[in-house]
Amino acid sequence: MLQKEYDELIKIKRKEVAQRLKDAKEFGGDLTENPEYEHAKNDQAFIEGRIEQISEILQNYVITENGEKETIDIGSIVTIKDLDEKKEKKYKIVSSIESDPEKNKISDESPVGRSLLNKKAGDIVTVKTPTSTRNLEIIDVSYQV
Numbered sequence: 049m050l051q052k053e054y055d056e057l058i059k060i061k062r063k064e065v066a067q068r069l070k071d072a073k074e075f076g077g078d079l080t081e082n083p084e085y086e087h088a089k090n091d092q093a094f095i096e097g098r099i100e101q102i103s104e105i106l107q108n109y110v111i112t113e114n115g116e117k118e119t120i121d122i123g124s125i126v127t128i129k130d131l132d133e134k135k136e137k138k139y140k141i142v143s144s145i146e147s148d149p150e151k152n153k154i155s156d157e158s159p160v161g162r163s164l165l166n167k168k169a170g171d172i173v174t175v176k177t178p179t180s181t182r183n184l185e186i187i188d189v190s191y192q193v
Contacts, residue, residue: 049146054102057095065092105145118168120189122156126164127188131172136187141165160184 065088072085079085120126124141139154141164147155154161163175169189175182 050102050105054099054106057099057102061095062099065095118189119166120164120168120186121166123191124164125190126186128164129185129187131183131185 068088069085069092072082072088073079075082075084120141122141122143125138126141127136127138129136137152139152139160141156141161142148142153144155144157147153147158156162156165159177160175163173163184164186167173167186169186171186173184173186175184
């Protein structure tokens, strides 16, 4: 996913913003009073920063082999039951970089993620979130192959 974003930034977005800068310069006048030029410069700074960030991640990442484990770790798919609300939910435990709560990918650094690490199916954990304290039962732990 990061490699795809990196490639798009390098091959497409970087060229698009360069063209926008060129067009804004050709428009003439004082560049400090040219809103399109300023907007393109801000976009360029964001794109270059993101390219640098992704490049660093891609240079330093390590692929781990999880195999089938009983305990929860990054990469685990966990089915939990909220004992207070009586609802089951399924989450994938991921690094903070990959976190996407809308897609049920929670960070290992979040309150729920942190409380689930190294636990196994059948365990009950108490999670303190900023707004409440919840009791969760771990129903199932699996890994996507």
